[in-house]
Amino acid sequence: MIPIIGFVGEKKSGKTLILQKVIALLSKKKFKIGVIKHTGHGFKIDHPETDSYKLFASGASKIALLGHGEVGFYGKAVPEPEPEQVRDLYLPEMDAVLVEGFKDAAIPKVLIALSGIAPKWAKDMGGLIAVVSPKKTELKVRHFKPAQTRELSKLVESYIKTHRHKREVKIYLDGKELFIKPFIKDFVLNATVGMVGSLRDAAGARRIQISIDLPEGMKVPIPATEK
Numbered sequence: 001m002i003p004i005i006g007f008v009g010e011k012k013s014g015k016t017l018i019l020q021k022v023i024a025l026l027s028k029k030k031f032k033i034g035v036i037k038h039t040g041h042g043f044k045i046d047h048p049e050t051d052s053y054k055l056f057a058s059g060a061s062k063i064a065l066l067g068h069g070e071v072g073f074y075g076k077a078v079p080e081p082e083p084e085q086v087r088d089l090y091l092p093e094m095d096a097v098l099v100e101g102f103k104d105a106a107i108p109k110v111l112i113a114l115s116g117i118a119p120k121w122a123k124d125m126g127g128l129i130a131v132v133s134p135k136k137t138e139l140k141v142r143h144f145k146p147a148q149t150r151e152l153s154k155l156v157e158s159y160i161k162t163h164r165h166k167r168e169v170k171i172y173l174d175g176k177e178l179f180i181k182p183f184i185k186d187f188v189l190n191a192t193v194g195m196v197g198s199l200r201d202a203a204g205a206r207r208i209q210i211s212i213d214l215p216e217g218m219k220v221p222i223p224a225t226e227k
Contacts, residue, residue: 001168002034002087002207003096003160007110008103008125014114014146015100018132021149022156023098031160034094036083038101045074083107085177088170092209096160108159113137114146130155164206173220 007022009015023033046053046063056063062075073090081089083105087097099107103125111122111131118137122128130142132152137143144152169185171178180188192210196202214220 001163001166002091002094003163004083004087004099004107005096005110005129005156005159006083006099006102006105006107006127007112008101009112010115010119013112014132015112017114018110018112018146018149018152019098019100022153025150025153026096026157026160029157031095031157032093034087034091034097036086036091036097036099036102038099040101045072088177089172089175092207095164096156098156110152110156111139129159 007015007019019035023035026033046056048054052063052065056075060075062073065072083097083099083102084107087094091097099105103109103121106127108127108129109125111118111125111128111133113119113122113131113133116134118131118133118139122137122139128139128141130144130152131137131139132144132146132148134145142155144155167185167189169180169188171180171188192208196205196208
């Protein structure tokens with residue numbers, strides 16, 4: 001699986017500053033880091049005078065921009081996807097994904113509180129693994145001072161190394177994740193690796209992605225108990 005860790009805190013709490021330093025340290029160690037940033041006030045990454053903006057305004061649901069070795073996506077996303085879904089669909093080649101915001105997401109989190117005061121909601125927040133603040137808070141997790149970004153990056157690195165080799169099997173139907181039980185995951189994993197593993201150039205792969213477009217008239221069978 002691709003490890004994912006959130007960096008959360010109040011507005012202007014220092015999340016971006018700490019995240020910048022952690023990303024820089026991990027990138028120096030050749031980790032490919034993806035970032036997902038939550039914004040509560042909307043955003044625009046295109047300009048009205050560009051052709052891509054005009055195409056989006058004409059009714060396109062999503063736009064992909066490619067050029068000079070860079071790629072960008074934007075478009076409508078209703079309902080708003082969870083960070084794990086964005087990771088799976090748009091960041092599949094990353095070694096890890098760091099998230100800014102999404103304090104309610106079911107992912108491990110680092111709380112950033114450079115003011116020295118932990119927000120009240122942090123006490124009931126699930127997944128908290130560390131706090132970055134000038135002084136220790138009442139939260140019973142590892143504490144790092146703002147200057148200890150190197151130590152914090154080692155914690156993140158340890159998490160990446162521990163979790164990136166764990167099994168993860170997901171199935172998406174028309175972009176929506178399908179819940180599958182563990183034994184089904186094992187079956188899909190073993191069957192897929194058995195088939196793909198015999199192909200040329202498959203050796204050494206860490207992640208397998210298969211996209212299937214059903215031909216017209218072919219439907220996914222509905223179990224007899226649900227008919």
